[in-house]
Amino acid sequence: MSRQPRPAVPSIDIEELVARREPGFSLEAPFYTHPDVYDLDLDAIFRKHWLFCAAEAEIPDPGDYVTIEIGATSVIIVRDDDESVYALHNVCRHRGSRIIEDACGSVGNLVCPYHQWTYRTDGSLIHAEATQEGFNRSQFGLKRINVRTVAGLIFVCLSDDPPADFDEVASKIEPYLTPFQLGGLKVAHQTDLVEEGNWKLVMENNRECLHCDAGHPELTSAYFPFLQSDVTEVPPRQQQLYERYLKALDRLAITGAAAGIPQRTYRELDNRATGFRITHFPLDGDGASFGWDGKQICKKLIGDIVDPAFGDMSLHYQPNSWFHFCSDHAVVFRALPVAPDKTIVRTTWLVHPDAVEGVDYDIPTLTEVWEATNTEDRRFVELAQRGATDPAYVPGPYATIEDDVNDFVSWYIKRLANHFGGGRDHLGLVAQAAVGN
Amino acid sequence: MSRQPRPAVPSIDIEELVARREPGFSLEAPFYTHPDVYDLDLDAIFRKHWLFCAAEAEIPDPGDYVTIEIGATSVIIVRDDDESVYALHNVCRHRGSRIIEDACGSVGNLVCPYHQWTYRTDGSLIHAEATQEGFNRSQFGLKRINVRTVAGLIFVCLSDDPPADFDEVASKIEPYLTPFQLGGLKVAHQTDLVEEGNWKLVMENNRECLHCDAGHPELTSAYFPFLQSDVTEVPPRQQQLYERYLKALDRLAITGAAAGIPQRTYRELDNRATGFRITHFPLDGDGASFGWDGKQICKKLIGDIVDPAFGDMSLHYQPNSWFHFCSDHAVVFRALPVAPDKTIVRTTWLVHPDAVEGVDYDIPTLTEVWEATNTEDRRFVELAQRGATDPAYVPGPYATIEDDVNDFVSWYIKRLANHFGGGRDHLGLVAQAAVGN
Amino acid sequence: MSRQPRPAVPSIDIEELVARREPGFSLEAPFYTHPDVYDLDLDAIFRKHWLFCAAEAEIPDPGDYVTIEIGATSVIIVRDDDESVYALHNVCRHRGSRIIEDACGSVGNLVCPYHQWTYRTDGSLIHAEATQEGFNRSQFGLKRINVRTVAGLIFVCLSDDPPADFDEVASKIEPYLTPFQLGGLKVAHQTDLVEEGNWKLVMENNRECLHCDAGHPELTSAYFPFLQSDVTEVPPRQQQLYERYLKALDRLAITGAAAGIPQRTYRELDNRATGFRITHFPLDGDGASFGWDGKQICKKLIGDIVDPAFGDMSLHYQPNSWFHFCSDHAVVFRALPVAPDKTIVRTTWLVHPDAVEGVDYDIPTLTEVWEATNTEDRRFVELAQRGATDPAYVPGPYATIEDDVNDFVSWYIKRLANHFGGGRDHLGLVAQAAVGN
Helix, strand or coil: CCCCCCCCCCCCCHHHHHHCCCCCECCCCHHHHCHHHHHHHHHHHHCCCCEEEEEHHHCCCCCEEEEEEECCEEEEEEECCCCCEEEEECCCCCCCCCCCCCCEEECCCEECCCCCCEECCCCCEEECCCCCCCCCHHHCCCCEEEEEEECCEEEEECCCCCCCCHHHHHHHHHHHHHHHCHHHCEEEEEEEEEECCCHHHHHHHHCCCCCHHHHCHHHHCCECCCCCCCCCCCCHHHHHHHHHHHHHHHHHHHHHHHCCCCCCCEEECCCCCCCEEEEEECECCCCCCCCCCCCCCCCCCCCCCCCCCCCEEEEEECCCEEEEECCCCEEEEEEEEEECCEEEEEEEEEECCCCCECCCECHHHHHHHHHHHHHHHHHHHHHHHHHHHCCCCCCCECCHHHHHHHHHHHHHHHHHHHHHCCCCCHHHHHHHCCCCC | CCCCCCCCCCCCCHHHHHHCCCCCECCCCHHHHCHHHHHHHHHHHHCCCCEEEEEHHHCCCCCEEEEEEECCEEEEEEECCCCCEEEEECCCCCCCCCCCCCCEEECCCEECCCCCCEECCCCCEEECCCCCCCCCHHHCCCCEEEEEEECCEEEEECCCCCCCCHHHHHHHHHHHHHHHCHHHCEEEEEEEEEECCCHHHHHHHHCCCCCHHHHCHHHHCCECCCCCCCCCCCCHHHHHHHHHHHHHHHHHHHHHHHCCCCCCCEEECCCCCCCEEEEEECECCCCCCCCCCCCCCCCCCCCCCCCCCCCEEEEEECCCEEEEECCCCEEEEEEEEEECCEEEEEEEEEECCCCCECCCECHHHHHHHHHHHHHHHHHHHHHHHHHHHCCCCCCCECCHHHHHHHHHHHHHHHHHHHHHCCCCCHHHHHHHCCCCC | CCCCCCCCCCCCCHHHHHHCCCCCECCCCHHHHCHHHHHHHHHHHHCCCCEEEEEHHHCCCCCEEEEEEECCEEEEEEECCCCCEEEEECCCCCCCCCCCCCCEEECCCEECCCCCCEECCCCCEEECCCCCCCCCHHHCCCCEEEEEEECCEEEEECCCCCCCCHHHHHHHHHHHHHHHCHHHCEEEEEEEEEECCCHHHHHHHHCCCCCHHHHCHHHHCCECCCCCCCCCCCCHHHHHHHHHHHHHHHHHHHHHHHCCCCCCCEEECCCCCCCEEEEEECECCCCCCCCCCCCCCCCCCCCCCCCCCCCEEEEEECCCEEEEECCCCEEEEEEEEEECCEEEEEEEEEECCCCCECCCECHHHHHHHHHHHHHHHHHHHHHHHHHHHCCCCCCCECCHHHHHHHHHHHHHHHHHHHHHCCCCCHHHHHHHCCCCC
């Protein structure tokens, strides 16, 4: 019945830890374990940056909503009658009750279950019972949150002063995404996976494929083994495979061009507030999916794509998401921190709006590679978390092909430095840094 | 295997928060969420005030006991051989073992299970093995706690300097309770409900019925809809109902008078240390119970009551309880804090000592309204707790008919102010404040 | 989804608490409950002293390992190809992943599951992929931990400056243990019991048998009731039992001498860093085991023992273990702290290497007394923990026959004083204190 005693933690100087971070090495332990860093991460990263939250396809109709939890902050993302998307704080202005309990659903108005204060989907209060004299409804609407949609992806920023580079990033990403007509796709499947590890370990794990050969047998059968290495010399035994790789590269360029999708790789991971990378990767076999044979897994191609052999268009977005776009489906990943040692990863599979389950696709085939990969990654994240919690842990050196991990970590350290410096150099960071290829 | 890292919480200035509380509005978030406030509540409220703990009917015979947990403090409430009630700390004076593990039971002596130190039910040590030379048994009795019984209700106060106004409150309440002969009733049923919310949200929820219409369909069928409003103008469609209400009022006054029960309402919620309210409410239909038809639910009336149409005599007691007395049963509620965000609510149904289950009453009928209401209230408390934990929460304005909530909150704030001021103005508060009607 | 608020705990002055400890009384509450004391215990006791960790019999062959968790520190204890035993930190030097997840097993090399960094069983790194230029493998071996084996028992010390008296203690204990040939025994059974109590309450409970009469009916049937008392006057009703006790004493001395085992009792519990006690106790009935009739429970005697009536050779070892050696089996106990109020106790039963389950012994008979006793002790520890958490707890006086508890507590307090004093007087403590008989 009594409360558990508080586990004491030594206090730390985070600014000092930020200042002394050694490039090329993993972070010091407190970044992965210390509750003060976790709280700082919520403030300096998750309450200050544009977070990917949901696909518009999750709320296709007026009144459709999803709720998301960013730390202790609950956000209602809801489509209004005029089709626009609002992000609202999920806290009644009467006595503070949660208004929406469910993760998703559909409403006419937003009615608080406690005393029935009633709000429109734009947040304005339209009914409150037995109010005191002088009560002014207009002062008690649900608080609004900054929200942006980019080619069918919904981003929110909890700060009143969002990073200024988002427009620029959106304008760079949009041409790649628009041909997929994401807003009109259908959610075929969605899963939530709780991983017992710090959110940065989840992101770091996503940012390298050094662990793929041994760790993801389902996934590596589709990718070519030349993706992360400088191919200066191909061993004779791989010569045939390499030629197949080059052909696949050529074909996806043609396929992409046919759909009007740019081919250029952007890699702006650590030189701006809204770090991102967008790249095309060929896939082996039929080049359409992550299965061992690369075969199409939904019969209907999406958006403007006409040739299944489009490979994998990969978008990495900081701080909290990654995406894979194929010719016949897209897979969307979103990580949100729950505790210093706990992160929730949501995966959403999108297909053509007219695709019919059991006819055009089936869920096991559609999801098997990433379901397996997610489960394997969870184990790696949890092993890394447990190691980082051990007093014997010391930062170790990244491999040559872990450069995106290093860039993610460098971005993170710069964002903290920016936060400590007052958060006024969003654009300065971009100007000073070398911009990616 | 390793301990979880400590969730950091910002430090707060509680005295400042107390000083700036805005009347008419719910409390600021830390009062509902912050562990330092929780600890202060244990010290300033639960260790300083008279708490309702149990009905005497729970320990009818010598040796009968119940244990209760007030924060980390475990209390044995036990009936001695001479019928008096003792409250003892449940900690052996040898090596500190818990003596009683069960929530209730019956003993001859209190024997520590570890090394068999043996105490009488008045706490005195009567046996200890292999003690050192010079050991003086009289110095090692179980520590006693202040205990008072009022017309069959047991109150304890952990402080050595209990609030001085308890005698006065007891003398005001006793005439209402004595006719029920509570000490001789029978416990028909008892439930414990854990609610994931701060204890004050549990109390606030109990102190208003604005949420009843939509939230408690089982309960509102029995109450008249005129209870919390100033009835200056009754709409024509309610005229008939209103006349029934007035008749019910008249009848319960007659019924009460026949049993020698005062009719006056006391409302001294925020003007004294031992805040309370006692009121009569008529019930619709037969006026005997909370069921939709108001019918008697136990065949035997209790105490001196002779007419079932007694309605609901309601006692609100601060900090931690509320009671409903009907002609044929009483329902007793007790809230105790378990954590900043967890409270345990015990509900006890009392009936005539000779009432036989299955003959005079059955448990489902006896308990259904309050079981349903408790479960619904738990949801509201938990929604409010989750909202108060959200950084977006701000105090909101109470409705006109949430005045008892406001009074509870004002009482609480005054008790904290009193605690910070040294706790010497128990009586002063009463003298300064306007006494209720 | 949000983190639980931190339970606040008042800060304490541990040095002051250490200084004012009253001999003959149990410790003040914070020693059993406060997270800061827990952290100090990990630093000053568990990271500074030689801990008993495992029997060599648990890792008989090259590549066999066990992992143990000392606070957040995970240790791999592994037998190398050359038969020597290594203790290694279970943290990969690349990105910090746990290397071994299982509690025991067998490996060729130690391969990190994340990116396959590969280490020999002596900790040296032999493979790492795609390393940066200039990477020096020799600098990235698994960190080694001090490890010692004493007559088949494995001890580790996490400190680089282990207590200097271990050699002396080892030389005193070894003659008692060597005849049992422990290293060559077979693990017949092993259990882990999580007890919801501070590790010191687990140890204190082990250091006295005042609770045995009422608390351990299975165990006390085998022991004579004269063990912990000064037998100056035997009551007539016990005269016959006492004569049996004296005969059993004589026989075990002869049995021990035949096996070359010293008879002298060492009792050096509170006068040195590596506190210990080793004693012979006769057992009733056949004198071979803890069963009610003292009968042999494995058909094969172990080591050099030739007569089953060897009684119980008991080794108490500080901070964290105790052992019982009989003629036909040994039982090994190891306690490790998990949280301020949680301890894990591992019990291991060892028998002759050629003993066959179902033929020479069966698990239920072999384990029943200590399984029952462990379970009973867990309850006592948990009752004591709950009492110590109660604000009403005050230290109580030890009984005359709780002197080993007092010595354990005194040892503990001296170790903390030593820690606060800089940890330089390991040998000084021994020199100053009176050495046991």
